[in-house]
Amino acid sequence: MNNGNGGGLDARTALLLLVGGIGTNIAFLQPTFGVALIVGIGVMTILHFLLKH
Numbered sequence: 001m002n003n004g005n006g007g008g009l010d011a012r013t014a015l016l017l018l019v020g021g022i023g024t025n026i027a028f029l030q031p032t033f034g035v036a037l038i039v040g041i042g043v044m045t046i047l048h049f050l051l052k053h
Helices: 011-029 031-052
Strands: none
Touching: 011 031
């Protein structure tokens, strides 16, 4: 599928990969932050599903 940029990543995908990599690195170095991150993502996912339907 051609998205108009020569088959490369779009800006949103690159940003998500960058933020995900930074978050993963911080969670690896600081396990308490990793637990808080998982809880936050879980709550946001549940709210997303509840508000979507």
